[in-house]
Amino acid sequence: MNKNVLIVYAHPDPRSLTRQFVDVAVQTLGNKGHEVILSDLYGMDWKAVFDEHDFPARTDPERLSFVAESGNAYSTGRQTPDVMAEQQKLLAADAVIFQFPLWWFGMPAILKGWVDRVFAYGLAYGYKGEGNRYRYGDGGLKGKRAMLSLTVGGPAQDYSPRGINGPLEQLLFPITHGTFFFPGMTVLPTFAVYGTGRITEEEVERAKTAWRSRLERLFEEEPIPFRHQNGGDYPDSHMLADHVAAGQTGIMAHIKE
């Protein structure tokens, strides 16, 4: 069945690897009959900073609570047009691909600002206005797939299990688990191209081939097996039950073996 795929990407140069990987995705997914929509954050001159201008109709003009104003703006439909447009794309999508260069082990500010502004209270957190009842596998974006696709300057070795930077998927946990699984998305393992600082044309071609294979199975691939808040592992919605990942602490305890 044909699906809708949103690609959110963050690089200003049309010749960048980021854009090349976006092009590969557009072509590969298009060939499969999927509908691809793009959010070219640099091209759109996306406003990165979440501030008072995000709330055209404040509930409290005196003191700015982002959570309260976000909830009010979302539920009353009084958000800015750019944010509403992105939310509509997101809600229409069956899968969302985030293509970006890894900067300081995280998203470029323009992409972080897309999350800060688009992931409103009532949609991506505080779903249905019910605090933390729906989160981590449940919520406003439930059922949609998410995949990070990264270009990484440093060598793969530095991100290996005992590499000096730490393993890539652990560094990305605040994004995969905390940002995309949180509102209910089904998060796929990250696709990464390493060593882009001195990559050869041949390596770029190999990386594009690998990327095409990942895209071919976008809707079939097994996701990262994060534990669902409402799946029984967190009886009080806050802590792992004693018998779950017994004796284990830390972020990896939230991924099923």
Place this chain on the structure above:
Amino acid sequence: MNKNVLIVYAHPDPRSLTRQFVDVAVQTLGNKGHEVILSDLYGMDWKAVFDEHDFPARTDPERLSFVAESGNAYSTGRQTPDVMAEQQKLLAADAVIFQFPLWWFGMPAILKGWVDRVFAYGLAYGYKGEGNRYRYGDGGLKGKRAMLSLTVGGPAQDYSPRGINGPLEQLLFPITHGTFFFPGMTVLPTFAVYGTGRITEEEVERAKTAWRSRLERLFEEEPIPFRHQNGGDYPDSHMLADHVAAGQTGIMAHIKE
């Protein structure tokens, strides 16, 4: 001895907890005779997005490599005035405090954009133009202390060793280790105030008292014992030696027991 402290903070509302904690720091550190400099990112209307305008004199007008242009702009002094001013504050500082609300388990975009733009090649990475030779405990910001001070919406329980979000200090590893220890800063344990979504005045006062105690010992406190790249634990500068944290993988292997 009197020291210079830079506080970089990210909240637009003067009545926010963020600003209140900044005020406590200004007062406490000032009383100790330290010189405090502020970077009020919202107040400065800080440009968050790292883009071609960061390079007034491009080496390659055709294709935008952020690393190459950053290195050239920094080494030739052709950066934008706002970035140069922040680098001067940073270089003059003995300690830097980052005060911000935790948004999606990371920095608000405006602060991430401060890092993206200010942490130039030649200063914060590629120090002395020598690639990865000086990093993780060594580099352009060596000897300066860094501390994150956060306001966190959710309850502390959710960030505890088996809490559903993952432990706070692990979620922050890309920032503490990957962003501030990377260029050589000495990173202190994070100070966090939890449950700010429904905090009482009494709890705010208690948190301010705790914050004052941390500030009192800003220059004496033991840092997070991250392993230094050039300290012997990474003989090839990429991977942990077999005998170091033997059998352990993941981010926690980079912290000494």
